[in-house]
Amino acid sequence: MTGSNHARAPRLFVTADLGPGAEAAFDEGQAHYLRHVLRLEGGAPLLLFNGRDGEWRATLAHQGKRGAAAHVAAQTRAQIASPDVWLLFAPIKRTPADFIAQKATELGVSALMPVITRRTIVSRVNDVRMKANAIEAAEQCERLDVPACHAAQDLMDVLGGFPADRMLVFADEAGVDDGAAKPLAAALAPHHGQKRWALLIGPEGGFEPAERDAIRALKQAVPVTLGPRILRADTAALAGLALLQANCGDWV
Amino acid sequence: MTGSNHARAPRLFVTADLGPGAEAAFDEGQAHYLRHVLRLEGGAPLLLFNGRDGEWRATLAHQGKRGAAAHVAAQTRAQIASPDVWLLFAPIKRTPADFIAQKATELGVSALMPVITRRTIVSRVNDVRMKANAIEAAEQCERLDVPACHAAQDLMDVLGGFPADRMLVFADEAGVDDGAAKPLAAALAPHHGQKRWALLIGPEGGFEPAERDAIRALKQAVPVTLGPRILRADTAALAGLALLQANCGDWV
The missing domain is CATH 2.40.240.20 (Hypothetical PUA domain-like; domain 1)
Structure with missing residues (x-):
């Protein structure tokens, strides 16, 4: 490749x-x-x-x-716009935000948004470094733009102001048991015409029940599963972005 | 997650x-x-x-x-079989086989097969270490098995003995220009019933023309694209595996 x-x-x-x-x-x-x-x-x-x-x-x-x-x-x-896909991710210790910034840039995200959840252990993200990694990846992958790099925000704040016209795909482990979460590709099928997306990946340990309730209360939320194995957060982010691009983005 | x-x-x-x-x-x-x-x-x-x-x-x-x-x-x-997906990857310097072994195990591959291509810079892979990484990832992701870990083989040898009943998906940059390569999800559509798969990811610098011809000469070969950006080899491997599982594997 x-x-x-x-x-x-x-x-x-x-x-x-x-x-x-x-x-x-x-x-x-x-x-x-x-x-x-x-x-x-x-x-x-x-x-x-x-x-x-x-x-x-x-x-x-x-x-x-x-x-x-x-x-x-x-x-x-000529300038072309990248697909409008935000990646909301809980920063984790073992996987530096560097790695996520690089890979997500290659996979075409429009914005990198670290979110702090209740089970998030890391409480700050070096946004200067995240930006530098996104720029380097954009230079190498032949993008024509660099994703917006946001400072870390509290998940509940992000949800409170979440745009009404943007779908929020989230990996919902608990949704497997109650049948609410579907495999990502199937879950996206009714929404192929949507142009604005966000993928939310929780921390190791998952969302707390109150957080999950708040996510699911949004009408834009699409609970999904990513197969029968337990994925690390960074693997889930990459796999989710690849599936989003392949189904509703610029890999179609 | x-x-x-x-x-x-x-x-x-x-x-x-x-x-x-x-x-x-x-x-x-x-x-x-x-x-x-x-x-x-x-x-x-x-x-x-x-x-x-x-x-x-x-x-x-x-x-x-x-x-x-x-x-x-x-x-x-009870024991269940993992999907039968081999990952054939050209080992590269910047991305240790460790990382690919871990992530590919999480994403459910059945075998890890390093292949040496003409543009491959790394000529040996530490298979003991690759196996250790695959075991650790299998333990953590709740797999019930560990992928087979093969010693590095020459690409041409692998192609020469490639099983007739296994589809070989390969990221074919050059195929974009002549229209032979299609977006992965679309390229898989006619083959959803297939049970045996392999994903072949080339080295930085791509395949040499003779290699590409040898791959394409296999009737099992499915040339694919992974979007308009240039992906690093490890990103391409992960994205390709996610799409294979989502379309023809155990994420359906």
Whole structure:
């Protein structure tokens, strides 16, 4: 898998506007990476994206001892929107948010939202680091945008303000017993036309009953199962995102 | 996700036969784990499985200074077979086989088969370690068996002896351009009745043309795509397994 990466121009996310003749400044970390890690000469070909203007061919221009910018030439791809899928996940100790941020970005989420639940052991998430991981993954997987990275929020607060027009898929272990939760693919079937999605993955140990009641009370909630084995939270997140994209996203 | 793990009896894979009144010896590593990591007293409740006899309740018996065994009491679950899905993966440097072994076990593969391709950089896989990871994941995810763990084989050898009655799903980047590869879920639709599957994930850099031709020459081959982004090999393996289970495996 993962296509041929041989001799492809480095692909970087920038914040500057991109257009013919534009100059896009790199931040200090990028300048260091281009100069000292990749050891690129001035004039080296690059690909740039900013989440708004598509992807552009550009050439590197070193500036002084530490700076660097790019001269933007021609557009290589027009901007397209990623599917609108949020990942709400309870951060866990053994699986750093780094990993989830990388994989979920590859799998095309539009937003990464850590949620603190009652059984969540980790109480803070390094959002700067989560963003850096999402950017790196976006650069490598050829996305044209970077998912929004939110600070951790309390699950109950998220549920309280949950948008009426967004489906909330959640892995509902307890729903297996009372028959409410269906296999994900089957559960999605009546909703294929929906465009706004969220996948909620609980912590190791699952949701507390009051949390589960609050989730299920939302009319947007879709309780699902992910097979007969007990999945770790990160496996469940990845599997759930793959199934969402394959059924209602951009893998169709 | 991942159910409630609170105060559940430790669950261990053993090689001994399991039946009422049987005594199952633990290996040295397990005995050490039970005694010094979990600090269990003799008589502590355990759950055992061996891939043949289902799951059994048992109690711990320390033996001498280092040994341990279990007295087997009653069956808690009858044996069921895992879906028959092989994962053929090109080992890669950045993603240790550990990770793939763990996640693929959770996702229910029946066999882990490292394959060496022409662009594979890693030429050996630690199969003892792969097996240990598969066992640990099987214990935690409540499987009743452990996937078979094969030594690394050359891709061309695997293809040469590939079983006629097993479908071979492979992520075919090049197939996107000539229209041969379809989205995985759609590609599986005509084959839902099939019971034997394999998922083949190539190395970073993809298959060489001769390899791709050899794969496609098999009538069992099903070329598929996994969306518009470039997935890392491990992400592709996990996503592909999730979709296989959801469409033709035990998540239906």
